[in-house]
Amino acid sequence: MKGARVLVAGAGGDLAPAFLEALVRRGAEPILVGRNAEALTERAERFGARSYVADLADPLSTEALAEAVGPVDGVINLAGAFAAAPVRSTDPALYRRMIDANLSSLFFLARAFLPALAKRRGFLLGVAAAAGWHRGGRNLGAYAAAKAGVLALLGAIRVEEPRVRVLALVPMAAIDTPGNRRAMPDADPAGWIRPEALAAAALDAIGLEGGRVFELPVYPPGA
Numbered sequence: 001m002k003g004a005r006v007l008v009a010g011a012g013g014d015l016a017p018a019f020l021e022a023l024v025r026r027g028a029e030p031i032l033v034g035r036n037a038e039a040l041t042e043r044a045e046r047f048g049a050r051s052y053v054a055d056l057a058d059p060l061s062t063e064a065l066a067e068a069v070g071p072v073d074g075v076i077n078l079a080g081a082f083a084a085a086p087v088r089s090t091d092p093a094l095y096r097r098m099i100d101a102n103l104s105s106l107f108f109l110a111r112a113f114l115p116a117l118a119k120r121r122g123f124l125l126g127v128a129a130a131a132g133w134h135r136g137g138r139n140l141g142a143y144a145a146a147k148a149g150v151l152a153l154l155g156a157i158r159v160e161e162p163r164v165r166v167l168a169l170v171p172m173a174a175i176d177t178p179g180n181r182r183a184m185p186d187a188d189p190a191g192w193i194r195p196e197a198l199a200a201a202a203l204d205a206i207g208l209e210g211g212r213v214f215e216l217p218v219y220p221p222g223a
């Protein structure tokens, strides 16, 4: 990981600081990408990194991003969104938001960056979720479909791009993020996954010598 240029997309989100810290600790150079310029600038300063604003659900935006960023050794896509609703009453806009944030972001990032990743024998990491792993869940139709799509998409890329290490990271429970603490004030975070543990597991899996981890389900302590 030392000296690797690693694009971190969704870098303004809750999970990003743990990944950025882990990357910097391992000697990598993170490059931050997101939609919220203010949040990105603050984080980029904190990690001594460059940042780029892009809408990852827009293929023209990801192509322009790849052009601007230049060669990278890794892409970590942390972009995503969550909402719950029964399928029969899901607003079409909510459905499209789940697909765009969770799945289209990964598809268009992969499309734009795979040539560079293959050239440098790099890696691509996407984040699924328990709902995608289990192929569903009550009130999770749009979210689960998007996250199952993440697994299917990464499976296709794994066989198409033998020079790229592909990792599907699958948090099997809630992560202890500020957003989840706000959304579930009565829940006990001790039963959640620690962001630092998730980031360390993912980077260890990517750096594995002599083999490849493709899908990595991560459970909270005690599960």
Ligand SMILES: NC(=O)c1ccc[n+]([C@@H]2O[C@H](COP(=O)([O-])OP(=O)(O)OC[C@H]3O[C@@H](n4cnc5c(N)ncnc54)[C@H](OP(=O)(O)O)[C@@H]3O)[C@@H](O)[C@H]2O)c1
Residues within 6 Å of the ligand: 009, 010, 011, 012, 013, 014, 015, 016, 033, 034, 035, 036, 054, 055, 056, 057, 058, 077, 078, 079, 080, 081, 082, 100, 101, 102, 105, 127, 128, 129, 130, 171, 173, 174, 175, 176, 177, 179, 180
């Ligand atoms: N937190 C959990 O418990 C949990 C559990 C399982 C899986 N995951 C997955 O882990 C990943 C990171 O989670 P998180 O908690 O960090 O989520 P988060 O705090 O909601 O951050 C997600 C980030 O993605 C960005 N994003 C969404 N759509 C985008 C687009 N079209 N272009 C560019 N950026 C876009 C968001 O930007 P804006 O702020 O502009 O919307 C936000 O900064 C997500 O894929 C999530 O589904 C999380």
